[in-house]
Amino acid sequence: xxxxxxxxxxxxxxxxxxxxxxxxxxxxxxxxxxxxxxxxxxxxxxxxxxxxxxxxxxxxxxxxxxxxxxxxxxxxxxxxxxxxxxxxxxxxxxxxxxxxxxxxxxxxxxxxxxxxxxxxxxxxxxxxxxxxxxxxxxxxxxxxxxxxxxxxxxxxxxxxxxxxxxxxxxxxxxxxxxxxxxxxxxxxxxxxxxxxxxxxxxxxxxxxxxx
Ligand SMILES: [Zn+2]
Numbered sequence: 001x002x003x004x005x006x007x008x009x010x011x012x013x014x015x016x017x018x019x020x021x022x023x024x025x026x027x028x029x030x031x032x033x034x035x036x037x038x039x040x041x042x043x044x045x046x047x048x049x050x051x052x053x054x055x056x057x058x059x060x061x062x063x064x065x066x067x068x069x070x071x072x073x074x075x076x077x078x079x080x081x082x083x084x085x086x087x088x089x090x091x092x093x094x095x096x097x098x099x100x101x102x103x104x105x106x107x108x109x110x111x112x113x114x115x116x117x118x119x120x121x122x123x124x125x126x127x128x129x130x131x132x133x134x135x136x137x138x139x140x141x142x143x144x145x146x147x148x149x150x151x152x153x154x155x156x157x158x159x160x161x162x163x164x165x166x167x168x169x170x171x172x173x174x175x176x177x178x179x180x181x182x183x184x185x186x187x188x189x190x191x192x193x194x195x196x197x198x199x200x201x202x203x204x205x206x207x208x209x210x211x
Pocket of ligand 1: 168169
């Protein structure tokens with residue numbers, strides 16, 4: 001399935017993101033983090049079959065249909081843990097606290113398994129690899145880290161943010177001129193949180209004052 005948005009043809013693996021999309025290849029980082037949708041209560045990386053297909057479709061981990069895949073349960077655990085590490089990295093763009101060693105542990109695990117390496121291409125370009133599609137999940141996650149590194153170098157990283165609703169934490173790309181976007185979607189999260197704060201303030205006001 002191919003979704004078209006604002007003239008941009010979206011790969012099927014990003015069809016769950018729908019709105020406030022990062023440019024490629026940073027979109028892959030956003031789509032990975034947003035495989036968990038707390039608002040809808042869905043997680044693409046919860047069901048093994050769905051997760052295997054999604055990771056293969058993104059090029060983060062190859063799969064051979066019909067072949068036994070004994071490492072998959074461990075890989076799926078690592079993928080979900082790395083997803084929260086990367087969410088914590090993005091959280092720094094929206095004022096979250098510095099990351100703890102625990103936040104970084106899944107990424108350290110990846111970097112303990114694979115190291116970036118320089119690759120000279122037939123096109124004459126020298127780049128850091130591995131490049132996606134990757135064979136193993138560790139290579140795929142390292143590919144995500146390299147995308148993050150490039151986005152940090154070109155400044156696009158700063159626009160990737162987490163929704164200000166603490167129950168949501170959806171990753172969105174802030175294209176606003178002011179760069180002050182705070183919500184994944186004003187209708188679902190921004191207004192909901194504003195109404196909640198308003199109700200709390202009203203409740204405070206209507207409480208009898210201590211004599
Ligand atoms: Zn939200």
